[in-house]
Amino acid sequence: MSPRLPRLLPLLAFTALSGCGVMSQLSNVGRPPPLSPITNPTSGRGWRPVVMPMPTPRTAPNQPDSLWRSGSRAFFKDNRASRVGDIVTVLVNISDSAALKNVTTATRNGGESLGVPNFFGLEAQLPNLLTHAVNPSALVATTSSNNNTGTGSIQRNEAVTVSLAGEITQVLPNGNLVVVARQEMRVNSELRVLKVQGIIRPQDISSDNTVQSDRMAEARISYGGRGTLTYVQTPRYGQQILDAILPF
Numbered sequence: 001m002s003p004r005l006p007r008l009l010p011l012l013a014f015t016a017l018s019g020c021g022v023m024s025q026l027s028n029v030g031r032p033p034p035l036s037p038i039t040n041p042t043s044g045r046g047w048r049p050v051v052m053p054m055p056t057p058r059t060a061p062n063q064p065d066s067l068w069r070s071g072s073r074a075f076f077k078d079n080r081a082s083r084v085g086d087i088v089t090v091l092v093n094i095s096d097s098a099a100l101k102n103v104t105t106a107t108r109n110g111g112e113s114l115g116v117p118n119f120f121g122l123e124a125q126l127p128n129l130l131t132h133a134v135n136p137s138a139l140v141a142t143t144s145s146n147n148n149t150g151t152g153s154i155q156r157n158e159a160v161t162v163s164l165a166g167e168i169t170q171v172l173p174n175g176n177l178v179v180v181a182r183q184e185m186r187v188n189s190e191l192r193v194l195k196v197q198g199i200i201r202p203q204d205i206s207s208d209n210t211v212q213s214d215r216m217a218e219a220r221i222s223y224g225g226r227g228t229l230t231y232v233q234t235p236r237y238g239q240q241i242l243d244a245i246l247p248f
Contacts, residue, residue: 114140190227
């Protein structure tokens with residue numbers, strides 16, 4: 001075996017630990033991060049069909065000589081999105097704020113003393129066993145003091161306002177729609193990615209085919225990105241590993 005191989009093992013292990021994240025950064029050196037191609041959302045590796053509890057289906061009774069059918073949403077054709085592949089614009093308007101403050105103070109003092117002034121006369125033999133004089137009435141004395149003070153404060157303000165067009169990927173048996181929306185925007189060398197996924201009711205879709213994000217059930221909203229600024233603000237792999245395994 002080459003004598004240089006043991007020296008290269010830490011470097012190889014670090015490279016394997018870093019994974020494709022480092023390789024992705026190296027591949028984008030000198031150029032902005034590339035945009036993802038437009039693909040079918042249902043063909044992604046992590047896509048799974050949504051399964052929700054469904055009510056018992058009921059068959060609408062036939063009404064002879066009637067132009068109205070029970071359960072119909074409109075007398076004329078409804079142009080709102082209702083089928084797989086139709087486009088729905090999701091209006092994301094999130095304004096969230098929270099303020100928490102905790103203060104904890106704990107103080108404890110303790111003291112213990114132990115002595116054996118008389119023990120069948122054997123206490124007189126202690127000077128012979130030890131090299132210096134011993135006071136049998138004060139053999140052991142301990143003191144302890146503990147003082148803990150903790151202060152915690154959390155103040156959070158979040159606001160996200162954006163609209164993006166999504167696509168209906170699934171129609172559930174009860175008529176609810178699964179919507180997946182994705183938008184990418186690149187400014188200089190920073191790529192921003194916005195993802196929205198959730199379940200909406202057909203009646204919550206307005207006449208201009210828009211729906212508010214607070215009307216989505218099981219909503220999954222992600223706003224992030226990648227690029228030069230994101231890499232600088234992200235802790236390095238070694239620091240993340242040490243933060244996870246160090247007990248102090």
